[in-house]
Amino acid sequence: MADETDTPDETADPTESAASGAPVAYGAPLTLSTDDQRVIHPTREQWLLVASAILADGYRMCIDLTAVDFLTNPRRPELPAGVEPERFEVVASFMNHQRRERIRARIQVPADDPTVPSLTTLYPGADYLERETYDMFGIAFDGHPDLSRILMPENWEGHPLRKDYATGAIPVQFKETN
Numbered sequence: 001m002a003d004e005t006d007t008p009d010e011t012a013d014p015t016e017s018a019a020s021g022a023p024v025a026y027g028a029p030l031t032l033s034t035d036d037q038r039v040i041h042p043t044r045e046q047w048l049l050v051a052s053a054i055l056a057d058g059y060r061m062c063i064d065l066t067a068v069d070f071l072t073n074p075r076r077p078e079l080p081a082g083v084e085p086e087r088f089e090v091v092a093s094f095m096n097h098q099r100r101e102r103i104r105a106r107i108q109v110p111a112d113d114p115t116v117p118s119l120t121t122l123y124p125g126a127d128y129l130e131r132e133t134y135d136m137f138g139i140a141f142d143g144h145p146d147l148s149r150i151l152m153p154e155n156w157e158g159h160p161l162r163k164d165y166a167t168g169a170i171p172v173q174f175k176e177t178n
Contacts, residue, residue: 022080025103026053029080039104041083047107048117051092055122059094059103062119065129066091067109067137071163079108087111088139092119092126109139118144136161 023030028042028050042050068089070076079085088109095102109116118141119126130141131150138159141147149156158165 022082026050026057028105029083031078031080033077033104037102037104039106041080041106041108044107044109044116047105048119048122050105051119051122054094054103054105058096058098059101060097061095062092062123062126062129063095063102064091064093065119065126065133067133067139067161069137069161069163071111073163077106079106083108088114088137090116090133090139114139115142116140117142118147120144135159138162 025038025040026042028040028046031039031041033039040050068091069087070085070089071087076085086108088111090105090107090109092105092107093102094105107116114137116139118130120130120141121143127145128150130144131147133139134141134144134147135149135151136159148154152160
């Protein structure tokens with residue numbers, strides 16, 4: 001007989017309202033994307049607790065994890081009241097296969113301390129996603145078992161997807177035409 005504590009209530013709705021009346025899910029502010037997908041906005045300090053609650057609610061797969069650098073982009077998607085925008089945003093998407101639902105998390109990450117707790121203890125598949133995000137954006141994941149470069153050479157300087165990363169120029173050789 002299966003232990004009932006291992007099986008989350010698949011009909012549970014973790015959405016509630018804060019004292020302000022704003023929607024909250026898993027203890028974090030909740031918004032809807034343009035395609036009506038639920039988006040939660042936990043702080044870095046809440047991140048592991050929120051991710052644990054998501055996992056307990058049946059979201060067994062972290063299907064994507066990346067970052068966005070808003071340094072030169074004034075068209076940031078709207079944030080709920082009380083969530084302060086930062087230069088970087090870590091974006092993670094999760095899937096609940098039994099309910100056929102997805103949920104996205106957007107965590108604000110300041111430029112002067114680009115760190116976020118690692119999900120690898122909860123979602124082992126986040127290993128390479130976090131490494132890629134570290135490699136391309138320079139966001140470190142505290143507690144990651146092997147936070148090393150995955151796409152760029154180990155001795156590479158900088159993080160190519162940051163908006164302030166200098167773009168190089170490769171001289172183009174044209175054939176002389178007569």
